Amino acid sequence: MKPAPFDYVAPATIDEACAVLAEAHGGAAVLAGGQTLMPLLNLRMSQPFILVDIGKIAELKGISRANGGTHVGPMTRQCDAIESKILAQDLPVLVQAIRHVGHHQTRNRGTVGGSITLGEPAAELPATAVALKATIEVRSIRGTRQIPAAEFYIGPYMNVLEEDELVTGIRFPEWSSGHITVFHELAQRPGDFALVGIVGALAVDSGRVARAGLAWFGMGPTPMRATAAEQMLLGQPLHEIDPQAVAESAIADTAPFDDQQASAEYRRTVGMRIFARTLREALRTREVA
Amino acid sequence: MSKHTIEMTINGRRHTADVESRVSLSDFLREDAGYTGVHIGCDHGVCGACTVMVNGEAVRGCLMLAVQADGARVTTVEGLAAPDGTLHPVQAALRDEHGLQCGFCTPGIVMTMAALSAREKRPTEEQLLNALSGHLCRCTGYQGIRRAARKLASPEPAESTGGDSV
Ligand code: FES
Ligand code: FES
Numbered sequence: 426m427k428p429a430p431f432d433y434v435a436p437a438t439i440d441e442a443c444a445v446l447a448e449a450h451g452g453a454a455v456l457a458g459g460q461t462l463m464p465l466l467n468l469r470m471s472q473p474f475i476l477v478d479i480g481k482i483a484e485l486k487g488i489s490r491a492n493g494g495t496h497v498g499p500m501t502r503q504c505d506a507i508e509s510k511i512l513a514q515d516l517p518v519l520v521q522a523i524r525h526v527g528h529h530q531t532r533n534r535g536t537v538g539g540s541i542t543l544g545e546p547a548a549e550l551p552a553t554a555v556a557l558k559a560t561i562e563v564r565s566i567r568g569t570r571q572i573p574a575a576e577f578y579i580g581p582y583m584n585v586l587e588e589d590e591l592v593t594g595i596r597f598p599e600w601s602s603g604h605i606t607v608f609h610e611l612a613q614r615p616g617d618f619a620l621v622g623i624v625g626a627l628a629v630d631s632g633r634v635a636r637a638g639l640a641w642f643g644m645g646p647t648p649m650r651a652t653a654a655e656q657m658l659l660g661q662p663l664h665e666i667d668p669q670a671v672a673e674s675a676i677a678d679t680a681p682f683d684d685q686q687a688s689a690e691y692r693r694t695v696g697m698r699i700f701a702r703t704l705r706e707a708l709r710t711r712e713v714a
Numbered sequence: 715m716s717k718h719t720i721e722m723t724i725n726g727r728r729h730t731a732d733v734e735s736r737v738s739l740s741d742f743l744r745e746d747a748g749y750t751g752v753h754i755g756c757d758h759g760v761c762g763a764c765t766v767m768v769n770g771e772a773v774r775g776c777l778m779l780a781v782q783a784d785g786a787r788v789t790t791v792e793g794l795a796a797p798d799g800t801l802h803p804v805q806a807a808l809r810d811e812h813g814l815q816c817g818f819c820t821p822g823i824v825m826t827m828a829a830l831s832a833r834e835k836r837p838t839e840e841q842l843l844n845a846l847s848g849h850l851c852r853c854t855g856y857q858g859i860r861r862a863a864r865k866l867a868s869p870e871p872a873e874s875t876g877g878d879s880v
Contacts, residue, residue: 426757427736427738427741427757428736429736430734430735430736431716431735431736432716432735433716433718433735433736433779433781435781456779456782459777459778459779459782460759460774460777463738463758463759463776463777463778463779464758464759464777466736467738467757467758467776468758476735476779478779478781478782480782504771527848528762528845528847528848529772529826529830529844529845529847529848530762530765530772530773530774530826530845530848531759531773531774531777531848533771533772533773534773534774534777534778614847615844615847616847616848
């Protein structure tokens with residue numbers, strides 16, 4: 426199918442884009458890399474009056490370090506993020522997650538910000554933003570806002586953005602060097618959305634967990650932060666962690682559903698195994714190192 | 715609704731056109747520019763048949779608007795063979811290894827492998843197979859395509875020669 430007609434503008438600055446969004450009163454859709462939006466347009470599941478292509482806004486691209494954290498411009502393409510030296514050093518688990526997003530061909534256009542903003546519940550990057558405690562920076566003609574990723578998603582493809590707001594950055598706090606990364610995704614084929622996925626990081630200080638960030642994807646209507654598991658891990662000496670017990674508490678923070686791919690029960694059972702195994706392996710790599 | 719004047723280089727030739735905003739790059743290439751080697755299978759990013767190169771990178775033509783390709787350098791399967799008809803190495807490998815049957819998926823597969831080969835000179839088998847996961851083929855069962863990919867890949871030291879590992 427082909428998209429319903431729409432107008433198209435490609436503003437050159439954030440301010441111009443915000444002005445267009447404000448004028449459109451909710452009739453606009455923001456086009457980043459288009460790898461999720463274009464299918465929605467082609468299937469006429471989304472029918473905006475005007476498409477605001479933010480691909481020409483230079484200030485929305487690129488990765489930099491600032492205030493002890495890492496700033497990712499939302500228009501940074503996934504293929505470029507994978508190659509980023511800064512991300513490789515600061516947030517290796519984000520790179521690992523991006524490698525699982527879609528396919529080589531879609532990562533050549535798909536952006537980090539597009540995926541994080543759209544919030545497909547089974548997608549890797551929204552959960553990664555939640556797990557790593559990222560902040561979504563947002564701007565409109567009314568001003569700016571900083572939204573913690575954990576408060577950003579309210580349902581499948583639904584977030585707290587107002588219709589005139591544009592995501593202008595994703596800021597990741599610093600995860601100390603040598604933090605432990607956790608990532609595992611189960612999908613039917615490479616490139617498919619996950620049936621179950623877990624992502625996160627553990628910062629370690631003198632052999633104990635100093636900070637924990639963990640989230641599920643494909644396990645509920647939004648990325649699901651594994652709050653109970655995070656709390657359980659906090660302050661624990663690494664060698665005393667019982668991955669199975671942590672996994673059991675993590676599963677409490679999920680709300681999986683039945684669909685044509687898998688039942689909720691399957692997701693829960695497999696999710697728990699994957700969580701325990703991934704955490705165990707992550708800790709083991711640490712011991713070896 | 716809105717129309718835009720765009721200009722792009724397709725297979726080395728300059729094209730100027732007025733397009734409606736909603737026209738995808740794949741539709742534009744087929745219907746406006748006449749490059750019907752661009753195949754459209756699903757039109758929503760799943761099958762990979764529409765893959766073309768934009769500024770040297772393999773992308774899905776159905777997930778990009780023609781207006782977004784304004785100013786870009788686009789290559790379709792028609793732009794690969796030499797002027798005298800000599801096939802591009804990727805095309806030759808697919809032909810030699812029986813990597814196609816009906817040929818519907820083939821232009822996309824060719825463009826993905828050609829883009830990788832141009833970027834990496836000798837891509838590894840893993841890189842090629844990984845990139846090929848973005849393509850669906852209803853006919854071949856993929857074995858011929860995988861053989862072609864192997865042929866194009868840089869030789870790997872511990873390559874297994876087992877029959878079913880092809
Ligand atoms: S037609 Fe574009 S991916 Fe299927
Ligand atoms: S050869 Fe027929 S779809 Fe691939």
